[in-house]
Amino acid sequence: MNGSKAPFAVRWRDRRNRILLDQRFHKLAMKFGIGRFFARRSAQKLFDLTAGFIYSQVLAAGIRAGLFEHLAKGPTSPAETARAIGLPDDGTRRLLAASASLDLADKLSDGRFMLGPQGAALLANPGIAAMVRHHDAIYADLADPLKALETRGGGELAKLWDYKGPDQDRPTGETERYTALMTASQDLVAAETLRVFNISGYTRILDIGGGSGRFLTHVATRNANAELHLLDRKTVADLAREALRSHPASHRFTVHGGNFLDAPLPDGCDLITLVRILHDHDDDIVLALLDRISHALRPSRGTLLISEPMADERARSRIGDAYFNIYLHAMGTGRPRTPSELTRFLERTGFSRIRHLSTGMPIATSALVAETR
Numbered sequence: 001m002n003g004s005k006a007p008f009a010v011r012w013r014d015r016r017n018r019i020l021l022d023q024r025f026h027k028l029a030m031k032f033g034i035g036r037f038f039a040r041r042s043a044q045k046l047f048d049l050t051a052g053f054i055y056s057q058v059l060a061a062g063i064r065a066g067l068f069e070h071l072a073k074g075p076t077s078p079a080e081t082a083r084a085i086g087l088p089d090d091g092t093r094r095l096l097a098a099s100a101s102l103d104l105a106d107k108l109s110d111g112r113f114m115l116g117p118q119g120a121a122l123l124a125n126p127g128i129a130a131m132v133r134h135h136d137a138i139y140a141d142l143a144d145p146l147k148a149l150e151t152r153g154g155g156e157l158a159k160l161w162d163y164k165g166p167d168q169d170r171p172t173g174e175t176e177r178y179t180a181l182m183t184a185s186q187d188l189v190a191a192e193t194l195r196v197f198n199i200s201g202y203t204r205i206l207d208i209g210g211g212s213g214r215f216l217t218h219v220a221t222r223n224a225n226a227e228l229h230l231l232d233r234k235t236v237a238d239l240a241r242e243a244l245r246s247h248p249a250s251h252r253f254t255v256h257g258g259n260f261l262d263a264p265l266p267d268g269c270d271l272i273t274l275v276r277i278l279h280d281h282d283d284d285i286v287l288a289l290l291d292r293i294s295h296a297l298r299p300s301r302g303t304l305l306i307s308e309p310m311a312d313e314r315a316r317s318r319i320g321d322a323y324f325n326i327y328l329h330a331m332g333t334g335r336p337r338t339p340s341e342l343t344r345f346l347e348r349t350g351f352s353r354i355r356h357l358s359t360g361m362p363i364a365t366s367a368l369v370a371e372t373r
């Protein structure tokens with residue numbers, strides 16, 4: 001590389017890489033406490049990348065075996081655990097030790113085990129276990145990672161999400177499975193979105209791609225008067241009607257079944273929400289949908305709220321740039337977008353006063369708000 005002509009950002013990375021590639025540097029670093037500290041930290045990070053799949057499968061095994069529910073009952077020996085989860089003694093001991101090393105379990109000095117801090121967090125968020133269970137499909141696809149990158153949407157995961165298929169009259173097993181998965185992980189997303197966005201003043205709200213209606217039930221508790229509309233594919237709309245029927249505010253909900261690209265959008269809405277929708281779709285669909293929303297909102301000078309995990313301007317978001325980037329490729333449609341990409345899309349489709357609301361948990365969601373001129 002021609003060092004003197006390259007920008008500073010390139011030169012210092014080039015220098016850093018040359019130092020890290022030099023075995024003499026590593027030998028020297030190990031002689032000093034601070035050097036050992038950084039060397040250990042860097043080695044741990046690299047090892048975690050190397051072993052990540054095994055860690056994930058320890059988690060999957062614990063969830064499938066019901067290990068964490070058993071540990072939540074209190075201190076337990078490996079033999080008791082083996083009986084409770086139905087695995088052989090040796091397999092159970094290994095699963096317990098691996099779980100303890102990952103903070104999913106804690107090992108006590110008498111050799112028994114209890115639930116660990118990550119295990120407790122897992123049980124507190126049932127959506128995570130649902131997410132881990134459905135990862136079987138993407139792990140199968142990623143067993144050959146190059147093939148997965150060569151063939152977009154050509155594997156098992158794409159079969160789970162049937163957005164591209166025809167909208168049948170009745171929900172299929174797949175529709176029910178992905179809608180249940182979305183519902184299970186919605187509470188965290190809704191709590192964070194509605195913490196940073198004040199929804200109380202709106203009178204007629206439409207949630208597009210609203211799934212089983214879980215997000216709208218959170219809206220209902222924060223806004224006591226608004227009419228609440230949901231639009232989703234016909235098959236999912238049937239599931240939403242069923243789920244919302246027994247809700248105490250059921251009289252305020254109206255469910256519309258249809259494709260968001262051509263179904264009539266209820267008029268007179270002052271707020272439309274898109275929760276975990278845009279990242280699932282390619283650019284042409286996103287632009288067409290935003291254009292429809294901007295026309296639907298314009299007469300009432302309305303607001304659009306977008307809430308979903310986003311990519312980072314410098315590709316440093318593990319959830320956006322690593323997880324969703326690869327996941328959506330395997331799914332065969334969509335990509336995570338940065339807030340500035342979404343902002344450009346919003347400007348092109350007639351929105352203004354676009355604001356990025358920073359959530360405390362970008363791992364669950366980020367939010368953008370825009371208004372029609």
Ligand SMILES: C[S@@+](CC[C@H](N)C(=O)[O-])C[C@H]1O[C@@H](n2cnc3c(N)ncnc32)[C@H](O)[C@@H]1O
Pocket residue numbers: 163182183186189208209210211212215231232233236258259260261274275276277280
């Ligand atoms: C990732 S899920 C998100 C569901 C919900 N908003 C949430 O966050 O839990 C995407 C939703 O968009 C719906 N969807 C996808 N394509 C659609 C289309 N063309 N028309 C209407 N709904 C669509 C799906 O059926 C699904 O319910």
